[in-house]
Amino acid sequence: xxxxxxxxxxxxxxxxxxxxxxxxxxxxxxxxxxxxxxxxxxxxxxxxxxxxxxxxxxxxxxxxxxxxxxxxxxxxxxxxxxxxxxxxxxxxxxxxxxxxxxxxxxxxxxxxxxxxxxxxxxxxxxxxxxxxxxxxxxxxxxxxxxxxxxxxxxxxxxxxxxxxxxxxxxxxxxxxxxxxxxxxxxxxxxxxxxxxxxxxxxxxxxxxxxxxxxxxxxxxxxxxxxxxxxxxxxxxxxxxxxxxxxxxxxxxxxxxxxxxxxxxxxxxxxxxxxxxxxxxxxxxxxxxxxxxxxxxxxxxxxxxxxxxxxxxxxxxxxxxxxxxxxxxxxxxxxxxxxxxxxxxxxxxxxxxxxxxxxxxxxxxxxxxxxxxxxxxxxxxxxxxxxxxxxxxxxxxxxxxxxxxxxxxxxxxxxxxxxxxxxxxxxxxxxxxxxxxxxxxxxxxxxxxxxxxxxxxxxxxxxxxxxxxxxxxxxxxxxxxxxxxxxxxxxxxxxxxxxxxxxxxxxxxxxxxxxxxxxxxxxxxxxxxxxxxxxxxxxxxxxxxxxxxxxxxxxxxxxxxxxxxxxxxxxxxxxxxxxxxxxxxxxxxxxxxxxxxxxxxxxxxxxxxxxxxxxxxxxxxxxxxxxxxxxxxxxxxxxxxxxxxxxxxxxxxxxxxxxxxxxxxxxxxxxxxxxxxxxxxxxxxxxxxxxxxxxxxxxxxxxxx
Amino acid sequence: xxxxxxxxxxxxxxxxxxxxxxxxxxxxxxxxxxxxxxxxxxxxxxxxxxxxxxxxxxxxxxxxxxxxxxxxxxxxxxxxxxxxxxxxxxxxxxxxxxxxxxxxxxxxxxxxxxxxxxxxxxxxxxxxxxxxxxxxxxxxxxx
Numbered sequence: 001x002x003x004x005x006x007x008x009x010x011x012x013x014x015x016x017x018x019x020x021x022x023x024x025x026x027x028x029x030x031x032x033x034x035x036x037x038x039x040x041x042x043x044x045x046x047x048x049x050x051x052x053x054x055x056x057x058x059x060x061x062x063x064x065x066x067x068x069x070x071x072x073x074x075x076x077x078x079x080x081x082x083x084x085x086x087x088x089x090x091x092x093x094x095x096x097x098x099x100x101x102x103x104x105x106x107x108x109x110x111x112x113x114x115x116x117x118x119x120x121x122x123x124x125x126x127x128x129x130x131x132x133x134x135x136x137x138x139x140x141x142x143x144x145x146x147x148x149x150x151x152x153x154x155x156x157x158x159x160x161x162x163x164x165x166x167x168x169x170x171x172x173x174x175x176x177x178x179x180x181x182x183x184x185x186x187x188x189x190x191x192x193x194x195x196x197x198x199x200x201x202x203x204x205x206x207x208x209x210x211x212x213x214x215x216x217x218x219x220x221x222x223x224x225x226x227x228x229x230x231x232x233x234x235x236x237x238x239x240x241x242x243x244x245x246x247x248x249x250x251x252x253x254x255x256x257x258x259x260x261x262x263x264x265x266x267x268x269x270x271x272x273x274x275x276x277x278x279x280x281x282x283x284x285x286x287x288x289x290x291x292x293x294x295x296x297x298x299x300x301x302x303x304x305x306x307x308x309x310x311x312x313x314x315x316x317x318x319x320x321x322x323x324x325x326x327x328x329x330x331x332x333x334x335x336x337x338x339x340x341x342x343x344x345x346x347x348x349x350x351x352x353x354x355x356x357x358x359x360x361x362x363x364x365x366x367x368x369x370x371x372x373x374x375x376x377x378x379x380x381x382x383x384x385x386x387x388x389x390x391x392x393x394x395x396x397x398x399x400x401x402x403x404x405x406x407x408x409x410x411x412x413x414x415x416x417x418x419x420x421x422x423x424x425x426x427x428x429x430x431x432x433x434x435x436x437x438x439x440x441x442x443x444x445x446x447x448x449x450x451x452x453x454x455x456x457x458x459x460x461x462x463x464x465x466x467x468x469x470x471x472x473x474x475x476x477x478x479x480x481x482x483x484x485x486x487x488x489x490x491x492x493x494x495x496x497x498x499x500x501x502x503x504x505x506x507x508x509x510x511x512x513x514x515x516x517x518x519x520x521x522x523x524x525x526x527x528x529x530x531x532x533x534x535x536x537x538x539x540x541x542x543x544x545x546x547x548x549x550x551x552x553x554x555x556x557x558x559x560x561x562x563x564x565x566x567x568x569x570x571x572x573x574x575x576x577x578x579x580x581x582x583x584x585x586x587x588x589x590x591x592x593x594x595x596x597x598x599x600x601x602x603x604x605x606x607x608x609x610x611x612x613x614x615x616x617x618x619x620x621x622x623x624x625x626x627x628x629x630x631x632x633x634x635x636x637x638x639x640x641x642x643x644x645x646x647x648x649x650x651x652x653x654x655x656x657x658x659x660x661x662x663x664x665x666x667x668x669x670x671x672x673x674x675x676x677x678x679x680x681x682x683x684x685x686x687x688x689x690x691x692x693x694x695x696x697x698x699x700x701x702x703x704x
Numbered sequence: 705x706x707x708x709x710x711x712x713x714x715x716x717x718x719x720x721x722x723x724x725x726x727x728x729x730x731x732x733x734x735x736x737x738x739x740x741x742x743x744x745x746x747x748x749x750x751x752x753x754x755x756x757x758x759x760x761x762x763x764x765x766x767x768x769x770x771x772x773x774x775x776x777x778x779x780x781x782x783x784x785x786x787x788x789x790x791x792x793x794x795x796x797x798x799x800x801x802x803x804x805x806x807x808x809x810x811x812x813x814x815x816x817x818x819x820x821x822x823x824x825x826x827x828x829x830x831x832x833x834x835x836x837x838x839x840x841x842x843x844x845x846x847x
Contacts, residue, residue, distance in 0.1 A: 084797055134801070228769070474768065502768075528758060530767045536801030556763060564776030596783045597776035600845045636784040688781050689789035 042674035044095045047144050047212040048484070049621075049671070053288040053351035055484030057672050060624040061679035066703050067626070067648040067658025073680060073698040074118030078141065079691050081105020081125055082539040088667055089684040089692030090210065090480075091144045092619075095673035099171070100682065101157055102694060103141045107133075107539035108162045110145060112174060115675045118696060122174035127185070130540050131203055132163035137227040138208035138284075139538040141692070143480070143668070146213045146220070147171065148247050156180075156247070158220055160209045162538050164188045166222060166245065181250030188222060191252065194238045196276045207238045207282075210480070214287040214296070216327065219253060220245045221296060223283035229306035229345070230520035230530045233513065237304045240282030244330060254330030258283065258300055258318045265332070266317035274312040280304040281319045285480060286351035290365070293382055294327040297367055299348035306345035306474070307457045308506055308518040310402030315340040320348060322369050322377070324384060334384025338369070338377055340406035343398070343456060344473040344504075346372050350482025350619075357490050357580045359387055368485065368580060370494050372477035373453065374419035375412045376578055388414035388583055398456035400506055402517055405456050414583035418576035419478070419496035420471050420568070421453040428568045432604055439562045444469065446558075447503060460505025462524030462555040467503030471568070475500040481619025481669045486651060491586060492578045493627045493651070497615045499572040503560050524555050564597055570612035575620075575627065577654060587654035592616070592631040593645065599637060619669030621681070626658075627651055630666030630683055646670070646683060646697070660697060664690035731786060734842040738827020739787070740816035745826060748817030751810045755799055764821050774821040779845050787831065788839030791815050795835065808833035 038045035039057040049055050062070065079085040082105040093102035093113075099121060100113040109125035133139070145159035155171035166188050168180035176184025188209075189202045200207065207224055214221040224240045244253040258281040260266040267275065285299040303312055303319040321337040339346045353368045367381035378387045392408035420428065429440040448458050448468040460467040476497050483494040507521035513529075521527050561567050571590035579586050590613030598604065598612055616632020631644035644665040648658040668684025678698055686692040733739060753762060759770035766772035771781065782790055794811050797803055806814075812833040820826065831838060 084803065087793070087797060230768075526757075526762060528761060528767055530769065531759065536799065537797070559765070559775070561776075595776075595780045596845055597780045600783075602846070633780065635780070642784040689785055689793045 038096065042679075043097070044093075044671045044673045045147050046094070046215070047092055047146070047286055048288070048351050048482070051214060051216055051289040051291065052354035052487070053286065053482070053484070054353065054355075054487055054622070055482075055620060055669070056486055056622045058624045059672055059674055059679050061674065062623065062672075062681065062699060063625050064648065064650065064657035066699055068660065069699055069703040070660045070681070070697040071700050073696045075696065076104070076111070076113060076118050076120075076694045077691065078104035078693065081109040081111070081123065081141075082107035084537075084539075085691035086140050086537065087686050087688075087691055088140055089686040089694070090668045091141055091684050091694070092669045092671050093144065093682050093694060094147055095671070095675070096147050096155075096171070098675050101145060101147065101171070103143075103145050103159060104692070104694070105141055106139075106537055108141045110157060110159060110169060110174065112171070115673065115680065116678070124169055124174040127161055127165070127167070128540070129161060129163035129165075133161070133538040134540045135204060136162045136164065136208045136538060137206050138162070138210045138225045139536070142210040144212045146215045148215045148220070158213050158215060158247070160188065160213060160222060162208065164208045166213065166220065166250065168247075168250070180248065186245060186250040188243075191243070191255070192224070192238055192241065194279055195236055200238050205238060209284065211284060211286045214289055215247070216289050216291055218247045219327070220247050221287050221289075223285070223287060223298070225282050225284035225301075226280045228530060229280060229302060229304060231509065231514070231528070232305060232516065232519075234515050235279075235304045235311040236277045236515070237279035239279040240301070242283050242287070242298055242325075242330070256298065256323070256325050256330045256332070258323075259303075260317060269315040269317040271313040274314065278304045278312045281316070284347070285349050286482065288351050288354055289327065290354055290381060291327070293365065295324050295333060295381065296327050297352040297354070297381070298323040298325060299350065299352055299369065301347035302342045302345050305516050307343055307504060307520055308400065308403065308516060309341050309343045309405075310400070310517055313341075313404045315406065316342060320346055322348060322352060322367070322379070324381065336377070336379060336384055336386070337410075338371065338373070339409060339454075341404070343403070343405060344454065344470060346473055349476060349479050353483065353485050353492060354381060355485050355487055355490060355492075355580055359581060359583075366580065368492055370478040370483040370492075372472050372475070372479060374417045374421045374472055374477040374496060376415050376418060376492060376494065377412055378415070378580070378583070386412070388412065395454040396450040396452055396456060400457065400459055400518060403456070409454050411453070415578045416585055418494050418578060418585065418588065419476075419498050419574060422451065422455065423449065423469050423471050423501060423568055424451065425449055430562050430565060430567060430569050432565070432569070432607065432609065436562050436565070436603070440567050443558065443560065443562065443567060455504070457504035457506050459507065459518070460503070460522040462522055462557055466522060466557060467505035469501065470504055471499075471501050472497065473502055473504075475502075476617060479617035481617050484620055484622045485580065486622055489651070490580045491651065492580055493620060493622055494576045494578065495591065495618055495620055495629060496574050496576060497572075497617060498574050498613065499566045499568050499570075499615045501560060501567050522557060525557055563601070563603060565601065566615070570610070572615045573613040573632065575649060575654060577651075589649070589654040589656075591629070591647070592633060593635040593637055595633060596635050599635075616665070618666050621670045621672050622651070623672060625651060628670055628672075628681060630662055630670070630685070632665050634665050634688060644685070646681075662695065664688065664693070667692070731840055731842045733840055734844045735787065735819055735824040736844065737841075738825050739829065739841050740819055740826060740831045741828065742820075742826045744813050744816040744830045745820035748813035748815070748820070751806070752814050752817050755806050755810070756814060759799070764818070773818050778818075778822065782843045783845045785843050786839045787815060787819070787841040787843060788835045788837070790818070790843065791833070791838045792835045812838075
């Protein structure tokens with residue numbers, strides 16, 4: 001060998017050794033898992049990647065040049081983890097030390113899988129909850145679980161069962177930790193109350209959870225969730241609460257009650273003693289934490305009865321409020337109510353995002369809250385001061401008897417809305433063709449259509465005004481899958497539905513059905529109890545014994561749409577990016593293939609319609625160069641089999657740089673990790689005829 | 705030589721033709737071909753009112769959580785799948801709190817009612833409560 005080539009070879013060897021060392025040192029090595037920087041090591045130790053809510057991982061093996069080459073590395077069906085398959089798998093798995101952990105199945109089992117192959121290591125499925133799960137407000141397998149380690153060999157999985165029990169399992173074996181609670185279980189229903197403090201019944205009391213426990217230091221923080229509140233039987237429901245538990249013993253460290261009593265701060269926002277006769281106001285979305293500052297961020301939901309607040313006059317703190325509490329004590333440090341006297345079901349639906357930014361030269365530790373409303377509310381996360389003004393703005397008033405709607409609502413001046421906040425007439429109305437636009441305007445004449453967000457519901461009547469037009473309540477905007485941000489370039493990436501138009505109407509319920517004066521419904525239309533997604537699907541849910549009376553003949557209500565199409569024009573769903581330092585929209589692109597019903601519509605034959613995007617709640621994962629997430633609906637466009645696409649977007653421009661096929665729509669938010677030098681993406685798919693499956697994608701060895 | 709080539713060519717075309725037609729035979733019918741009877745759809749309507757309407761609505765419009773079973777949302781979800789796919793989904797998972805409480809015969813009647821509600825034509829034969837047979841009928845948005 002010549003001298004030159006010998007030197008070249010040596011250099012190559014040194015270089016390769018250097019790269020190998022760097023890779024081995026940074027990614028995927030066994031060793032301690034510090035949750036705060038697990039994603040920096042190529043792990044995914046928390047639902048949102050880290051406890052700051054970012055959904056960010058710095059991995060970049062999968063990038064724009066190879067995304068289209070992704071293949072299915074392995075897959076895991078959840079069919080048999082319960083008495084029947086589930087069709088709404090919403091979990092985001094974790095990956096720690098080479099093992100993937102996930103909740104799965106209609107019994108909400110826990111599985112541990114080899115992260116490289118998907119081979120099952122263990123499954124924990126032995127808690128039989130009977131009616132406690134069968135009647136639980138939040139069923140199926142939920143959104144995932146959590147991980148804790150003492151960095152000295154004690155590693156645990158923590159999750160909340162369908163029947164609202166907190167369970168600690170040894171991560172190695174899947175067996176309950178005997179010293180935690182009672183044989184590994186803490187009964188979370190103990191301590192939940194209603195009314196003036198009466199304990200709820202442990203079997204039938206309503207409370208549950210889909211989100212994952214927040215784990216920090218040696219504490220577990222758990223929120224609370226309830227049934228959908230459109231047509232509930234009583235306003236005196238279980239009261240929401242957040243509790244911190246000791247991770248070793250399961251003992252309660254502190255409790256934050258979201259409904260204050262008279263004399264406590266906020267007690268005067270529940271007039272006429274209504275604090276004692278209302279509940280909900282839980283924290284069902286993901287909790288995030290600033291460990292250095294010792295602050296916990298609680299996204300609080302709607303009070304009892306989503307759309308009628310006549311039994312709870314007043315602003316109703318801390319409903320639909322972002323609350324910062326002290327990590328050690330649970331004492332409130334600051335709060336900001338996003339919606340006063342909530343009557344639109346604008347639960348704060350996802351993780352508050354923590355980011356350090358610089359605004360006008362000043363460094364600010366910020367929290368950015370994505371919402372169903374379509375605004376990203378941004379605050380100094382230490383003081384609670386809005387970064388840009390959120391002036392109290394006059395809004396339309398309710399004319400429903402007994403309702404006292406808030407005169408104003410805070411509306412952020414910056415950043416601009418990242419999804420529709422109301423239906424602008426005529427500009428937002430369907431306009432594929434002039435006749436469709438005219439038809440849309442005609443349809444809307446039968447509704448209350450104030451040109452403002454926060455249009456109060458009306459007493460709708462099939463023979464008169466049908467309802468109040470809102471967009472993004474209940475479904476969003478951004479819903480439970482939330483959003484994410486790149487903490488390096490200070491950009492938030494926000495998936496949002498953009499055509500979730502609703503008709504808001506209230507009606508007196510059937511005699512004896514509820515103690516709430518008005519429930520969701522339209523006079524002259526059959527009254528229907530609305531249970532919410534997945535209700536009744538739990539493994540032990542019994543057959544309903546209440547006979548359903550066939551309803552009296554009713555006048556059909558014309559659909560809120562035109563020829564089977566949405567009343568609003570595209571885009572139906574968007575990915576928005578916001579520069580957090582400037583409070584400006586960086587880009588907004590439609591997400592999701594044009595639905596078949598648009599593509600195949602006889603009235604639109606021959607027209608070239610730009611990609612419309614899809615309405616639907618899907619969450620994302622952010623890597624060093626890509627934003628990645630899948631379609632919420634399935635489509636059958638020419639050129640590919642029926643299915644949904646997992647898409648990769650350029651983080652700077654929003655241009656789609658790659659897509660891979662999935663057999664069904666995304667139903668759980670994706671995550672990413674690296675093991676032995678190979679990067680994987682796992683996404684949950686399910687819906688329609690396709691039962692729940694976790695699918696792991698990776699590059700074929702030849703492409704890496 | 706040419707004769708042999710011709711024989712081989714014909715054999716190849718014939719083989720391909722046969723395999724194509726056997727693929728086609730798996731789904732040689734569509735919902736446009738009159739695959740249920742009016743009588744069956746009527747039975748299905750009664751069963752639907754009793755077992756399904758409380759969530760899916762008597763108008764099959766859904767309730768915001770239980771999906772619509774007629775109209776564009778339904779068609780978008782099931783376009784290009786088969787009646788067997790729809791029947792199997794209902795068979796194993798609907799109604800959520802007790803799928804075995806409604807018989808397969810009742811469920812296939814309910815599927816006929818759903819087909820009828822989506823304006824697919826009735827015909828002379830009933831839908832059979834057999835997933836593998838119903839998989840041969842394609843759900844198509846347009847003819």
